[in-house]
Amino acid sequence: MRTLRPLFVAFLAGAGIWLAGCGSDGEPPATASGLRVAILSPANGATITDFSFGVELDVSQPSSASGAVLQVEALLNGVPLPLQGGPSGYRTRVNPGPPLRDENRLVVTVTAGGASARAQADFSYLPPKAVARRITDERDLLRGPLAHGRVGDYLLANTVARFVIQDAPQRDLYSVGTFGGNIIDAELVERPGTDNFLELQPAVNIETVINAQTVEIVNDGQDGTPAIIRTCGPDDLLDFVNPSTIIRDAGLAFPAAADDADYEVEGCTDYILEPGKPYVQVVTTIFNNEDRDLGLFVGDYINGSGELEQWTSSGAGLGEILTANLGVLSYIGFGQAQGVDYGFIPLPVPGIEDGRSSFFTASGVSYIMQSNSIVRVLLGSPATFVVPARGSRSYTRYFSVGNGSGGNAVAVENEVKGFDTGTLRGCVLAGGRGLPGSRVSVLRANAVVAPYVTGEDGCFEGSLPPGAYRVVAARRGFLYEGAGTSPEAKEVSITAGSTAEVRFELPSSGRVRVQVSESLASAGQTSRPIPARVSVVGFDPSPEPIIVLNSIAGRISTGTFEDVTKDVVPFGIVWLDYTDAQGRLEFDLEPGEYELFVSRGTEYSLFRQRIVVEAGSTVDVSATIARVLDTSGFISSDFHVHTINSADSRVNLRDRAIQFAGEGVDNVILTDHHFHTDLRPVIEQLGLGPFLQTTIGEEITTWDYGHFNAYPLRIDSSRPSNGSTDWAVAAPPGRDFPRFGSFSLSPADLERLAKEGPTSTPDTTVQINHIDSFFAPLRIDTSLVPPQTFLTPEQRLAFRLDPNGGNLFHHFRALELWNGSNRTHQSQFLDQRIGIWMNHLNQGMKTTFIADTDTHEFRNLNTAGARTWTASSTDDPTQIEPGEVARSVDAGRAVGGQGIYVQARLRALDGSERVADFTLNGSTEVRSDAGVELEVVVQAPVWAEYDRIEIYANAVTVPALRVDNVPVLFTAIPTRSLDLGADFERSLVTVDPTVPGAQRWETQVRIPFPDLREDTWFVVVVKGRDGVSRPMFPVFPQSLRADTNRTLADLLDGNLGESGTMALGATNALYADVNGRPGFQAPLAP
């Protein structure tokens, strides 16, 4: 305040209200006539902390002047105050509002009969205000995993909550946050460092949003009234999304008036924060500058994106559902974000008959359509929000932040909509002790109407409209109250103004403590602690009650307590987690009998131990595992990994690091959508450096024509996205529409920008991800020479591509053929994608096959999926150079697998001893004058069985899917197949006799091709087959049949023929140059 005071005085001086000669000590100056005035309240130097306060004056007039007319004037910051009373005592009440400021001056002048007296009081007005200000000091910034605020942005804050409005204008392609002027950060004052919210973007017409160009402080809040920030701008496309194409693909109608439609409109959004409220009122006004009325589907894009579960009060449970009407949308923090929640509450637009709003959610991003039903819009209903010609219209919603319960959004809804409410409060305990982090759900008609998360004391509280409800409670690792397999509901009746209480007493739980070590006996050393995965196999005695919904996307399961739509442990596993760098892990577990496994991915042995957990006791497990595969000269990477920085992933960076370290991956390439993430600081902080290297990458995510991973990249810290690749291309404000010629980049231009852009490196390479999402929508037939796109100009425009853009096929050096961890992913690889790759090879386009996970989750173990091993100059993760990994990819020096590590080698049979292989210093191409011999070396841990080796040599491809009669997906026919027993043997090699199960399967076969006359490429695939080999449960636990596994014994019986994830491995291509002409001539080379 001391720093503000001189400024304030200077302001007054500048304003010409300098009060020379006034005292400031509060003593009542008197004139010679004896006329006196004193300011009794507020006292000079006082600090007012109430919003409203009284002003009291004392005027004394000598009896000799009693006949004179007395005039009293009180000026607060130069503005007259109305006074009451007299002739000696005067008073008035000052309420929040102008002219009050933080620092104030009250000047009172009394005149009577030509004499005058004056008094002055300087005081601070500091009730718990709301404030709006531009952030000039980093201390004003919020912290947390998704805190993107920067100096220059704007702060809206009160004593309860803080929000950041991003500065404008700006363009940074990053989820819904391309443009500025939006809420990007929020936290409770009492819970700093918890920001997990990405952005709320006001939308004009489904595909268009407000591209804010200005930010203005309308009210700074110093006068005690609400703080207001306003942003304004024209409409532009939100390039990140293109809903019209996805809706039409679903066979439903999308309103043509909202499909990339450019209107002469502008929008302004007021963000209004009252003192003491945890929510911002958001009022957007759309200005129609056309001479006709415009019907618009206004609303908002919202992407929580953090470690948040989504819940909507739409007659369902917790989790993302596709679309429904909307009372409130809530994001509930979990994991590291436990204790924070966000709420979104739309108000009906006045004048619209049915003012209910609705929403559509996909991949973590929701579009909230204000006062209109998405269902009815899909049936052809018109826009309900009509803005008159050259007029304007507004819509209002609230955005809140809370302490972790979805019920907080319900409370805000109750408050802003003026519902009558009562209070529900209660506690969840075990053994008399409050259980923090417990979930309590209030149910009505089998739907969750208010979810709560208990605080540190195990208790919760919220407001509900009057009515009868059922309340249930649960906590991970604990049985339900009553120890049943479903929660016992408590009936409560809420009446207005009253409080109902519930109390849950859960049975005591058990605890498990694990210590994992790696045996180094094979290296002549002892052992070391190591990060690893701990999986508990069995059946959950208190399973999550599922609320099943049917939707456009199929059956959706929502949870009564937790979001079960996104990240659920696979069948057969009740608990999984990862040890830290010291190999330690400890967790609660319901009493019962289980089998505990410790694993570390494909290269390691599997530890198992039966455990019996009892209430109140701890089971100690000491596990030793050993590396059983020899991958010397190659390091494993996951080339496709998402974190909390992706719009559709909620995995925090700590979990991501510890998970990949525990899965035995040497190098994790983080490829968030539109974001560059550097995991290195987290790896170092967790002490995981010796186990895990990381590479910065990006998944360049077009909406319509595929995703592309670029790596390695750099960080551009000047941008919130850290340097995303703007494939959609910036356009001048108000002109980002195809009709202005603003098109998205072609695939070729996109690759060029990724490799030569501001955050590229000399080694940056680009792979097409899940390649069907590229070749299918672009209607590319790769069997044609050269491959051709069959996309009409209209379809290109629908994709926002140049309708005259020529052939959209472009040869990328790497194709992600296999992404994921389960049978479906393996099937996609072999049955739909492998032929596309081989079409490339057949035409002489040397292309690298990539196997990775595309993991967005943690608990579902998609992270424990396919890997690619690339040739490396080091086996030490700390020494891995990301550029070398990319160079190996470009050169095709890579093999992929899940449970299997397969290498291949081509030997010239002409006596030259020339060899082709995947090693760093070798060549993938060999010249021979007398055919070649293919050598295949297979390794697999003993828990990953294989029984077939398939050789593809200049293979024939077969269409697997046609779109518009264009063959877009292809499988391929193996040239030769070898079966276990008949054609090859599988030997068991004990790697470390000190560790149970430290063994591997090994096979080496040599297949001569002495009569080869045409240049030929070779690819080797090794697999385990259903009914012949056992699935890899529980290391790779997905896809196991549930109907044949009803007991723990069933789960542990090997599961032969019970589906599950089978072992699979594949090499890249080796090239035999045998036709006598220099270089490799592919069979279909143009």
Add this chain to the structure above:
Amino acid sequence: MGAPGSKPHWLPKPHRRVRSALGATRVLAGAFLLAALGAVGACQREAAPAVRARGDAGLLLSTLPAATALVEARVERVARIDRHGYRASARVQRSLKGPFEPGTPLEIAWEELAVERAPRFASGETVVVALTPLPTTSLWFHRFPPQLRSERTLAVAGGGDAFAADLSADDLERLGEFARLAADQPYSLSAAIALLRFWDSRNEQLARAALALLDQDWSEPIASAPAFIEACAQALARPKPLWLGSAILEWAARRQVRGLIPVLDRIARAHTPLAPHAILAARRLGHPLPEELLEPWLSHPDGAVRASATRALDGPNAAARLARLAGDDPDPTARAAALTRLRELAGNEAFPTLAAGLTDPEASVRLAAAQQLSVLGETVRQHLEEFALAQSGDAALAAVAAFEGMGAAGHPALVRLAKEHPDPRVRALAEIAARKSQGEHGSKP
């Protein structure tokens, strides 16, 4: 949609086609630079773009009771204060409300939040404007610090939109009269009667605003006051556009202005397209008129007129006729009106026609049929369920909308459609709607 190149405000220079990737980087940088230049230029630019806020005479009227002043003033000078803030020096030419005598200089302030628009006032213009005290936020405090404020510094009411530049002398006189009468008691009988005069205005916004004000709760029971009835009758007797006449009659029925029944009778018998509306209003006021009065209007060439006549159909033969109209009338508005009226008249008996309406080629008719079936609710649910299962495409989708509109009563049918309907689109929408029909938070128990 405006013509290409008509968005010069944010960016003063023509936009070049954006195509190549590497060019994109340059364009990106250029775009930001130009945008910044555009923003600066916008602050400095004096030339007025073509678009201007039109003002809202209706807002002028509706804000009048609370306004500090209503004046006709000549704008002398317009100045921009900051990005959005404007001020104008003006001189009062005529005072309709408030303390300002003609000749008084005023400072009028407002905001242009849509920067694409020119200032709403220009030098030399004469405008009628409602004025309120300046907003109290800090932004306005900075725009008008205390030493720059006086009692003659005011803001345009209605968020800046309570003004009109083209009011007729009659409208000015009407505004002045209402302002005087509403000065002390905004909701007095005399003020209500003064509002009726706006029904003669050619300004649609004024007429609508007057009607909206009359729809509010008045301190005196105007609907039964003889003076008010008489004034209404006189106002209705004067010619007026069909939209206004029908809106007035609907208002009269809604507010139960029974004293107007003789007037309605007279209109119903006159050769005016307002007749069907009068017949309908009279019936809603408990005074059914002879059906034959509708005949000429049921065959009128204008579909909208036929629709209004259809809505007024009544009597023993009306249901059969409505059923025919619902299927045969070439105008979708008329068909939809027939469906609505048929449901009102026949209740559950209307089911076959309403179900047939779900197969109408026009989406608006299908939605109207769905809405009426929703009203019938549980009583037709089973029949509709079977009907929907037998239908495909748009008809079944519309049936989903009908069940959705039934709320909880429609839920079992939606669940069944979601499971059993052969069309995946219908299943999908039924599944979505099933969730909606389970009730939402905030609905009263």
